[in-house]
Amino acid sequence: MASTGFFSSSIGKKYLIGLTAIFISLFVFTHMLGNMLLFVSPEVYNGYSHKLLTNPLIVLIELFFLALFLTHVLYTIKTTLENKEARGQRFTITTSGAKAVTFSSKTMIYHGALIFVFLVLHLLTFKYGQIYEATYNGVVMRDLHRLVIEVFQIPSYVVWYVIAVFLLGLHLHHGVQSIFQTLGFNQPRYTPAIRKIGLTYAWVVAIGYMFQPLYVFFFYQQ
Amino acid sequence: MSDKSINLTLKIWRQKNANEIGHFETHPVKDISTDMSFLEMFDLLNLHIIKAGGVPIAFDSDCREGICGMCSMTINGNPHGPDRETATCQLHMRRFSDGDTIVVEPFRAKAFPVLKDLCTDRSSLDRMIAAGGFVSVNTGSAQDGNALPVPKQDSDLAMDAAACIGCGACVAACKNASAMLFVSAKVSHLGLLPQGAVEKERRVLNMVAQMDKEKFGSCTNTGACEAACPKAIKMENIARMNRGFFSASLTRR
Numbered sequence: 001m002a003s004t005g006f007f008s009s010s011i012g013k014k015y016l017i018g019l020t021a022i023f024i025s026l027f028v029f030t031h032m033l034g035n036m037l038l039f040v041s042p043e044v045y046n047g048y049s050h051k052l053l054t055n056p057l058i059v060l061i062e063l064f065f066l067a068l069f070l071t072h073v074l075y076t077i078k079t080t081l082e083n084k085e086a087r088g089q090r091f092t093i094t095t096s097g098a099k100a101v102t103f104s105s106k107t108m109i110y111h112g113a114l115i116f117v118f119l120v121l122h123l124l125t126f127k128y129g130q131i132y133e134a135t136y137n138g139v140v141m142r143d144l145h146r147l148v149i150e151v152f153q154i155p156s157y158v159v160w161y162v163i164a165v166f167l168l169g170l171h172l173h174h175g176v177q178s179i180f181q182t183l184g185f186n187q188p189r190y191t192p193a194i195r196k197i198g199l200t201y202a203w204v205v206a207i208g209y210m211f212q213p214l215y216v217f218f219f220y221q222q
Numbered sequence: 223m224s225d226k227s228i229n230l231t232l233k234i235w236r237q238k239n240a241n242e243i244g245h246f247e248t249h250p251v252k253d254i255s256t257d258m259s260f261l262e263m264f265d266l267l268n269l270h271i272i273k274a275g276g277v278p279i280a281f282d283s284d285c286r287e288g289i290c291g292m293c294s295m296t297i298n299g300n301p302h303g304p305d306r307e308t309a310t311c312q313l314h315m316r317r318f319s320d321g322d323t324i325v326v327e328p329f330r331a332k333a334f335p336v337l338k339d340l341c342t343d344r345s346s347l348d349r350m351i352a353a354g355g356f357v358s359v360n361t362g363s364a365q366d367g368n369a370l371p372v373p374k375q376d377s378d379l380a381m382d383a384a385a386c387i388g389c390g391a392c393v394a395a396c397k398n399a400s401a402m403l404f405v406s407a408k409v410s411h412l413g414l415l416p417q418g419a420v421e422k423e424r425r426v427l428n429m430v431a432q433m434d435k436e437k438f439g440s441c442t443n444t445g446a447c448e449a450a451c452p453k454a455i456k457m458e459n460i461a462r463m464n465r466g467f468f469s470a471s472l473t474r475r
C-alpha cells in the first residue's frame with residue numbers, strides 16, 4: 001500500500017517545488033515592475049519602497065517569502081541529489097539531435113544555485129546595505145535611489161547583475177512552463193500557448209531587470 | 223536488395239557481470255549492408271567474434287519488429303538511436319555513413335543494473351506493473367459491444383498510452399533516470415477505460431509508491447523521455463498522472 005505522505009513522494013516533492021515557484025515567479029515580476037519606477041523620479045522610487053517597508057504586514061510577508069524560497073531551494077537540492085543517485089553511472093554521451101533537450105531544462109540546478117548566490121549578495125547590497133536618508137514633504141525615508149545609483153556605477157557589479165538576471169531568465173525559461181506540467185496542466189488545446197507565455201514571461205522579467213543597471217551605468221548623469 | 227555496404231567503427235560497452243566494472247571495446251566492422259537493422263549488424267559482428275574465438279556481445283532482442291521492448295541500446299547517447307519513434311530493432315544501417323564511429327551502451331540507470339554487456343535487468347518496470355498496473359475486476363465473458371460505452375476520445379488516448387512497450391528508453395534518456403513516462407502511460411492506459419477507472423486511485427498511489435521504492439528519479443520536465451520513446455508516448459500522460467496522484471492522495475482513506 002501507498003503509505004508514505006504526499007510531500008515525501010516523488011510527485012509531491014515536485015508539487016512543492018512547482019507551487020513555491022508560482023509565488024517566486026510572481027514576485028520577480030512585481031519586483032521588476034517596481035524597479036521601473038527608477039525611471040520616474042527618485043521621489044516616486046523611494047516613496048514606493050517606503051510604502052512597502054512601512055506596511056504593517058511586511059515582516060509576515062517577508063517571512064512567508066523566506067519560507068517559500070527556502071522550500072524551493074531545499075527541495076530542489078534534495079531531488080537533485082536523489083536524481084543523481086538514481087542516474088548512477090553517467091552516459092559517456094547524452095542525448096542529442098532529434099532527441100536533445102533544451103539547455104535550460106538540464107541546467108536548472110546550476111543557474112538556480114547562481115541565482116541563490118546573487119539573491120544573498122543582492123540583499124546584502126541593497127536591503128541590508130548603506131542607509132542614506134531623504135525627506136519628501138516632511139517624511140523622512142530611506143534614500144534607496146541614491147544607493148542604487150551608486151552601486152550601478154561600479155562596472156563589475158553591473159556585469160555580475162546583468163549576468164545574474166540573464167540566468168534568472170534562463171531559469172524561468174524552463175521553470176514557468178514546467179510549473180504547469182508538474183501541477184498537471186498539459187492539454188494540446190492550451191499547452192502551446194502556455195509554452196509561449198512562459199517564454200515571454202521569462203525574458204520580459206530578465207530584460208526588465210537589465211534596464212536599470214545598464215541605464216544608470218551608461219546614461220545616468222548626476 | 224541494395225548492394226550498398228558501409229564500414230563502421232563500433233565502441234561497445236563490455237561488462238562480464240553485474241559486479242564487474244565495464245569498459246568500452248572497439249570493433250571495426252566491415253561490409254555492413256545498409257539494409258541491415260542495427261541488431262542484424264550486431265549478429266554479423268558476433269559471428270566474426272565467435273569465428274575469431276572471442277566471447278560474443280550479449281544484447282537483448284526478441285520480436286525485432288518494434289513491439290516487445292527488449293532491444294535496449296543507447297546509440298551515441300540516444301536510447302534506441304538517432305530517430306524518433308524508432309526502436310533499436312527498427313533502426314537501419316542506412317541511417318549511418320561509411321566511416322562513422324558509433325558508441326553503444328546499455329540502457330543506464332541505478333534501477334537497471336547491467337547484467338552483461340548491453341543486457342540490463344529491467345524487472346523494476348515489472349514490479350511497478352505488479353504494484354498496480356492491472357485491472358483486477360473480473361470482466362466476465364464477452365458482453366454486448368454497446369454495453370460499456372467508451373467515448374472515442376478516451377479510447378484514443380488510452381490506446382495511445384497502451385502503445386508503451388515497456389522498453390525503459392524513457393528512463394535511460396532522462397538525466398534523472400525517472401520512470402514517470404512509463405508509469406504515466408500505464409496509469410493513463412488503464413485509468414481512461416471504464417474497466418480500469420474503478421481502481422485508478424489505488425493504481426496511481428501504488429505504482430508511484432513502487433516507483434519511489436525502486437529509486438527512480440523524479441521528473442524535471444526536460445522532455446528527454448518523450449523524445450526517446452519509440453512509441454511516442456506523450457508527457458501529457460505525466461501531467462495526467464500528477465493530477466491523478468494529487469487527487470488520489472487527497473481523497474484516499
Ligand code: SF4
Nearest residue numbers: 386387389390392451
Ligand atoms: S514510455 Fe516509451 S520509452 Fe518509456 S517504456 Fe514505454 S515505450 Fe519505452
Ligand code: FES
Nearest residue numbers: 286290291293311
Ligand atoms: S526487439 Fe522487440 S522491440 Fe526491438
